Amino acid sequence: MRKSHPIRRAVLAGAATVSGIVLLLSLKPSSGPAAASAAGAAAQQTAAGQESPQGGAQAAGGGTVTGTVAETQYGPVQVRLTVKDGKVVKADAVQAPKGGLSDQKTATAVPKLDQEAVAAQSARIDAVSGATYTSTGYKQSLQSALDRMKAGAAGSSGSASSGAKGTAGSGGSAGSRGSAGGKGSGVSSGSSAGSSSSGSASGAATARTVTGRTVQTQYGPVQVRITVKGGKIVEADAVQAPKGGLSSQKTAMAVPRLNKEAVAAGSAHIDAVSGATYTSGGYRQSLQSALDQAGG
Amino acid sequence: MTTTLAGGRAARRQTMRRIRPRRSPAVPLLLAVWAGAAGVLWLWWMNTPSVAGTGGRILNAGRITGLLAGYLIALVVLQMARVPALERRVGSDRVARWHAMSGRYTICLVLAHVFLTMWGYALQAGKSLGDVVQQTVDSVEQLPDMGKAAVGTGLLVVIGLVSIGPVRRRMPYDTWYHVHLFTYAAVFLTFWHQISTGNDFAVEPAARTFWYGLYGAVTALVLWYRVITPIRLNLRHRMRVEAVIEETPGIVSVLIGGRRLHRMGAEAGQFFRWRFLAPGMRFSSHPYSLSAAPRPDLLRITVKAIGDHSAGLRELTPGTRVWAEGPYGALTASRRSRGKVLLVAGGVGITPMRALFETLPGAAGDITLLYRANSTQDLALWDELARIADERGARLMYAVNSPDGERPDISAESLQRKIPDIDHHDVFMCGPAGFAQSVYDALRGAGVPARRIHHESFEM
Numbered sequence: 001m002r003k004s005h006p007i008r009r010a011v012l013a014g015a016a017t018v019s020g021i022v023l024l025l026s027l028k029p030s031s032g033p034a035a036a037s038a039a040g041a042a043a044q045q046t047a048a049g050q051e052s053p054q055g056g057a058q059a060a061g062g063g064t065v066t067g068t069v070a071e072t073q074y075g076p077v078q079v080r081l082t083v084k085d086g087k088v089v090k091a092d093a094v095q096a097p098k099g100g101l102s103d104q105k106t107a108t109a110v111p112k113l114d115q116e117a118v119a120a121q122s123a124r125i126d127a128v129s130g131a132t133y134t135s136t137g138y139k140q141s142l143q144s145a146l147d148r149m150k151a152g153a154a155g156s157s158g159s160a161s162s163g164a165k166g167t168a169g170s171g172g173s174a175g176s177r178g179s180a181g182g183k184g185s186g187v188s189s190g191s192s193a194g195s196s197s198s199g200s201a202s203g204a205a206t207a208r209t210v211t212g213r214t215v216q217t218q219y220g221p222v223q224v225r226i227t228v229k230g231g232k233i234v235e236a237d238a239v240q241a242p243k244g245g246l247s248s249q250k251t252a253m254a255v256p257r258l259n260k261e262a263v264a265a266g267s268a269h270i271d272a273v274s275g276a277t278y279t280s281g282g283y284r285q286s287l288q289s290a291l292d293q294a295g296g
Numbered sequence: 297m298t299t300t301l302a303g304g305r306a307a308r309r310q311t312m313r314r315i316r317p318r319r320s321p322a323v324p325l326l327l328a329v330w331a332g333a334a335g336v337l338w339l340w341w342m343n344t345p346s347v348a349g350t351g352g353r354i355l356n357a358g359r360i361t362g363l364l365a366g367y368l369i370a371l372v373v374l375q376m377a378r379v380p381a382l383e384r385r386v387g388s389d390r391v392a393r394w395h396a397m398s399g400r401y402t403i404c405l406v407l408a409h410v411f412l413t414m415w416g417y418a419l420q421a422g423k424s425l426g427d428v429v430q431q432t433v434d435s436v437e438q439l440p441d442m443g444k445a446a447v448g449t450g451l452l453v454v455i456g457l458v459s460i461g462p463v464r465r466r467m468p469y470d471t472w473y474h475v476h477l478f479t480y481a482a483v484f485l486t487f488w489h490q491i492s493t494g495n496d497f498a499v500e501p502a503a504r505t506f507w508y509g510l511y512g513a514v515t516a517l518v519l520w521y522r523v524i525t526p527i528r529l530n531l532r533h534r535m536r537v538e539a540v541i542e543e544t545p546g547i548v549s550v551l552i553g554g555r556r557l558h559r560m561g562a563e564a565g566q567f568f569r570w571r572f573l574a575p576g577m578r579f580s581s582h583p584y585s586l587s588a589a590p591r592p593d594l595l596r597i598t599v600k601a602i603g604d605h606s607a608g609l610r611e612l613t614p615g616t617r618v619w620a621e622g623p624y625g626a627l628t629a630s631r632r633s634r635g636k637v638l639l640v641a642g643g644v645g646i647t648p649m650r651a652l653f654e655t656l657p658g659a660a661g662d663i664t665l666l667y668r669a670n671s672t673q674d675l676a677l678w679d680e681l682a683r684i685a686d687e688r689g690a691r692l693m694y695a696v697n698s699p700d701g702e703r704p705d706i707s708a709e710s711l712q713r714k715i716p717d718i719d720h721h722d723v724f725m726c727g728p729a730g731f732a733q734s735v736y737d738a739l740r741g742a743g744v745p746a747r748r749i750h751h752e753s754f755e756m
Contacts, residue, residue, distance in 0.1 A: 013401055021357050024337065028347040028356075213345045216355075216495045218417045218435050247438075272422070281420040285352065289345055 067145030069095065070137035070243060075102065077137030079117070081145045088149075091117035091142065097134055105131040113138045122146065123252075140243050143252045151256070207234060212290030214240060215282040219247045222282030226262065228294045236262035236287065242279055250276040258283045267291065310564070310589060310629075310655040311688070318630040322386045329371060336367045339503050343496045355416025358409050359495065365405035366490045366507070369483055370514045372399045377517040378525075378624065384566070387626035388583075389752045396459070403456040406449060406486075441488040448485030451478050469603075470580045480518075487511060526621045533557055535618040537572070538594065540610060543676040547644060548610050549587060549598045552618055558592045560623060563630075564651030565724070568622030570597065577608055581621065585726075587647035587677065589655045598676060600644035629656055631750045632722040638715065639665040640735055642727020643674070648752075649726055650677050653684055660689025664715060667694040668706070668731065706734065708741030719743035725751040 067079040075097035082090035091114045096106040109131035116125035123143035127135035207229040214223045219242035227235040236259045241251040254276035261270040268288040272280035340360055347356050375382065375395040382391045411428065418424065418431040436442045458464060458475050490507065491497050497504045535554035542548050562568070564586065571581040582605050587598035601607040627648055637656055641649040646667060653665050665685070669675045675694055685692040693714065695704035711718055723739055725732055732751055739749055 009397075010400075014404070017361075017405075021360050024341070024360060025347055025353050025356055028341075028344060030346060030348050030352075213343075214495060214498070216359075216493065217420065218431070219438060221495070221498060277421050278417075281351075281422070285348060285420075288348060292346060 065145045065149045066094065067141035067143070067148070068237065068241075069239065070140040072097065072133040072137035077134060077141050079138055079141040079145050081117075081142075081149065083149055086149075088118055088121055088146075090114075093138065093141075096138075102134075105134060109134050110138070113142075117142055136243060136248070140248055140251070143248070144255075147252065147256055208294060210290045210294040211239060212286035212288070212293070215285045217242065217278040217282040219250075219278050222279055222286050224262070224283055224286040224290050226287065226290045226294065233263050233266050233291075235259075238283065241283075247279075251279060254279050255283070262287055311657050318385070320386055320626070321381060322390065325382075325386065332367060332371075333364060336363045339363065339496050339500065343500060349419075351416055351419030353416075354412050354419060358412030358414075358416050361405045361412060362409035362490070362494070363496065365402055365409050366486075366494075367510070368398055368402040368405065369486070370510050372402055373479065373483055374514045374517060376522075377514065378521045378621070379517055380521070383624040384626055384628075387752060388567075388624045390626075399459070400456070403452055406452055410449060439489070440492040442493070444485040445489035448482040451482035451485070455479055455482065469605075473580070483511075526619070529560065529621070530619055533560060533620075535595070535620055537612050537614050537616040537618060539614055540612050542610070543598060544674055547598060547600050547674075547676040549596055549677075550609055550612060552595045552597070552620075553593055554595070554618075556592060557590050557595055560590065562586060562590045562595075562623035563628045564589050564655040565627040565629070565648045566623040566625040567648070568595075568597075568620040568624070571619040571621075572609070572612060573617040573619060574608075574612060577605065580605055581619070582606070583624070585625070585648040585651070586623075587650050589651055598644065598647045598650070625752065627724060627726070627750060627752045628652075631724070632656070633748065636662045636717070636721045637664070638718065638721040638723045639663070640668070640723060640725045640727070641665065642668045642725075642731040642735075643670075644676070645726035645728070645731075646677060646681075647726070649724065650681065652724060653681065653690065654688075658688075658690075661691070663688065663690040664721075665690065665692050666706075667692070668704070668727065669694065669696050671696050706738055708738045711738055711742045719745075721748070723749045725749065729753060 063083060065081045065083055067081070070077045076095045077093060077097070078095040080092055080094050081088050093106075093110045093114070096110050098106065109128040112128050113125065113135060117123075117138075123139045123146060125135075125139060125142075127139075207227045209225060209227045212224040212226070214221045221240045222238060222242065223240040225237050225239045226233050238251075238255045238259070241255050242248075243251060254273040257273050258270065258280060262268075262283075268284045268291060270280075270284060270287075272284075337360065340356075340363055344356060344359075347353055372395060375391050375398070382388075410432070414428045414432045414435060415425060417435065418427045421431075423431065436446045455476060455478060458467060458472055464472055491504060497507060533554040533556065535552050535557075538551040538553040540548055540550050567583045567585040569581045569583050571578070584597040584599050586595060588596045599606045599609055601610060625648075629652065637652075637658060639649040639653055639656075649665060649667075653663065656663055665681065667675060667678075667681070672678075672694070675696070678694075681692055684690065695706060697703055715721065718739075719742065721744065723744055725735060727735070732753060736749060736751065740746065
């Protein structure tokens, strides 16, 4: 039997907790790669090396465009569009929720969504009832694929490289989480027109893809992936961004702009997109961590 | 109908048992709890490459407190799951104190988590501390499962408030108890936002599996030991009130009959939580110790009429159905080491001591009972005790106030005078908190090591 001192015990417990948390936080680097994150970056690089660039620059005339991966509660959704003469002629999901009931829902919902996407030529399609999460993810990935298709049309502007990229892009899209390629390569080809075709062709060999950490924002996780070549960001993209309802719209509006800003600035000192401050904040943090990893 | 239960065969058999001291599993359990907390922090560490800026630091402090709170709240519920290893080996009293302590701590962590996370989000959005309230409202409206989490947190706060000492003392026990049951709802409601918005669980499937495992295991244990086990126990033994006997003014014994009661595994020194299915008593259950070794057909509790519930026991009619949960409590023969035993009882604290006095293994002269009461009239069960002392060759002493109200002298010196080899005894104690404290001090003064003083206290 011990005499208890409730106040002393409470003070001790509080002090121990606070100092423990402060210690943990101060041990974490505020920037610069930690051993763990460097190892993580290396793993991501090897994974990225195996991915062939896929995406939208070739979409000016025809080819396939793959959207970003949309994480849903039941699994990732990723949409691939086949484009001809600037029009979507075919849509299919390269990734969709699997396992158990999800298999059935995917089997019924995805063909409907594919048809709707082709009919609407936009991401404003109806959700399939009973598969709302999959539908929402599908719409997000579809939107990003459409964005890429348009960005590709603007960026490549009839350059000779579009055919070559088209063949590379249509190859390795199945199953990979990749959102490399896309708008980023469009921007890079714009910035140095002479090297654009060689850059894109050898990009998979020399460029490093680094994924930043996931930053939780109020509206959902944001995670940025950048491709770095010759010490410069040649491409930035959000692997994860807030989704659902209003967030999807904001993401569709903000993320492409943030991607461009990141490439232009070459750092995380980029302006927030107004109306999407949370996403912008999360984007900057994830971008900074990706830059930290790429630098180390 | 016999009025005393002394001299049963079952009790005699127990006195012949070998003394087998058992170590309390408290230390390994506490180590496991700390290891789990370290694992939770490690999870955060692995999923956080860097912490940038004030906003990042505050948000991450929110994440750490959230992870710890999510881990601890599962253990807080587990502590009240009436798991036999905790109730009978560690001791119901100690587990209840752990529960109160960790419960308070967890609520503080939850509040810190809410505040820090919302503050961190506000800073990340370029807002200041003043926008925390608006930020909280926005988050609850917009993030998945946060509405549920907000309701759950509100419940936790209410439960925490009614458990603060002064509030609780002013509240009827039953009201307090039923408010406390909302903890299950609160834990259920707050669980989902951990999975759907928790960074570590979104990124790490193994962490998610572990979390589901932890909460699933706790749910299973609660269902098994708080619901299914009592139902099975009561269906099997079908207990009813046999008789109510007034032992002394204000102290009554209730005899409870049933089927094969010796198969319940109750030991002397343990208690059950009793619910008497009589008007006005149906909705409350109270812990009372067995005041005799269980017999195959009969259990006995002895209760001092202090509260509404215990006073109502006097009015019980034979045949009233009884719902019992137990046995619980670790103040049993397995606590003692080899050697002599001193039992100290204060007032109605005689009940578990009476059962132990009859059943503790020991030769003549090994067992001593010291019984403290206000007057000789208040020495409940005295005749029985005297008979057991005769049969076993045990020593029986009492200490009462002198006729002019002066308290008897229970000090290190007086104890040493009465029991010269007191430092070679294990001591079992039961009585009011003040009495127990003064006896404890006297015993320590007389050279009894702390680890050999066994005491159950339900003071928080």
